[in-house]
Amino acid sequence: MNHTVLNEGIKLPDAFPVILYLLVSLSVSPVVFSDEVLPESIALSLQPDLRHEPIQPLRQAEGLNPHKISLGERLFHDLRLGRDNDMACSSCHNIKDNGADHYAHAPGRDGTTLDVNTLTVFNSSLNHRQFWDGHARNLEDQIDTVVANTKEFATTWPTIIGKLKQDTGYVHSFTEIYPAGITADNIRNAIATFGRSLRTINSPFDRFLLGDADAISPAAKVGYRLFKTYGCVACHQGSNVGGNLFVKLGVFKDYFALRRNPTRADLGRFNVTGKARDRHVFRVPSLRLAALTPPYFHDGSVTTLAEAVSIMAEHQLGRTIPGQDILYIVAFLESLPGEYRGQPLGYKP
Template identity: 55%
Template sequence: MPQLSRTNTISCSSCHLLNAGGTDQSERSTGVEQRRTDVNTPTVFNSASNFKQFWDGRAETLEDQIDHPTHGFNEMDSNWIDITNKLKLSPEYQAAFAELYAQGIQSATIKDAIATFERSLSTPNSRFDRFLQGDVQILSEQEKEGYRLFKSYGCASCHQGVGIGGNMFQRFGVMGDYFADRGKPTKADLGRFNVTGNEADRHLFKVPGLRNVALTAPYFHDGSTRSLEEAVMVMAKYQLGRQLSSEELHRIVSFLKTLSGEYKGEAL
């Protein structure tokens, strides 16, 4: 639906490609007039399982979330008056909305329609899901060892629940100053602090869910890490204070690759 954008050139699927892990696989996404977003685009898959939306958690619900890209200067740069007026020019949209909503085309019904679709974007039946359901042979010994390390080293303290994450905030750089080491600080690096203004929320981010994580590079809010191996090493260093051996790294990455699920019965 490119009509959501001021220039009729950017739709939700411009940044959330369902054939690319629900992301655009770019460090930053491109909005109207080639403007670049401030953070890496999170996957749209399984977003309904997140306790809040966006890296900084500024939206409580999927419906609330839709206001941000549609109005964001670097994204769609539009407003609901223009969006609804454009959609009302389409006989197809007029008929579709009239069939589903007595109110017809309004901002609330547009948001409800998009959020309803987003709630359908779940990716169950990963090999790890089947392992938890009792198929103990579906994972290799190396993948099982990676799962053991994932738990024993503390990764599962934050990456847990249905989404294997997405249900809490955590500081990026618990065991080291990630931002000082990376350099070139940005406002987006402040994370949750940008929403609340509370000093305790500086560098706090929503923990991302790890379902399909092998498909959603580059990683982190800044999109700074291109490979899953590098992302695991960064997490081990700055969140756990660990230096992984090459074998430990290989085992954990092997486990993470078992988290890729299915959409509409097809493997992602």
């Protein structure tokens, strides 16, 4: 596990449970159930004590200016941000669905495809860095990369500002909120504020954590226990069930030798730091919406959640886990997506 790089920004109280799990969980044998009828003693022990759970409920973001949120939402959907007035953030991040798309690699400008699978924008402000390789520190920096990327907006801030200034509606809304009016900083701030408001609260699993024992199925309860005892939680934890560690993909087994056709993006964090120990290191993704965001992994190469779980067990934990346990874990992952603006997430025609 020496490839696990704790981020320097993590405070000890955050990092401590992670280290504890890395040391303890990985050596503990999982409890294996053969069917969904649990002995009463085990059923009772599945009631969580919130204070000690490695996964915490999501909460609504607080203290955000509602005017900035709605301005940011408008910008997020505005095709004029793209070079040829043809691409918006929402072109790849569908808020009515899962905050991402369903491509392995989203189509980019001029017949290109993007280098990595699209991440969801929901709950992303909880991640300690943005992107698979963590190359943006926060939501504001993240927007700069989209503006400059030749496969995405492929433009410059002065061009975007020029276009928005011709829209009297924007001029009015910006000057009401920001004394300096339409500037790159203020556009970034509005979009990032909208981004911070994107939380998926009130999931069945969070209701279970908060004391509603019937909010999730018996299978999901077993799945949660297995997620902890197998050691998935060593990397995927916190309220976003991931998003706060950098870890090598392929701790126990070479993922890329099997997949073939290596790409630059496969080098992960190495592309940011240039350090040999960061080859194939990625930010652990959040699993909050994993059930809704196939295909999986940075390369988008895996279609089903069950297959992703099985690959994780082999490559990150060095073990093969029985098919029934994979189904329990999938049932747990399916209990994690919550609601946005009072509606459950997922595709709505």
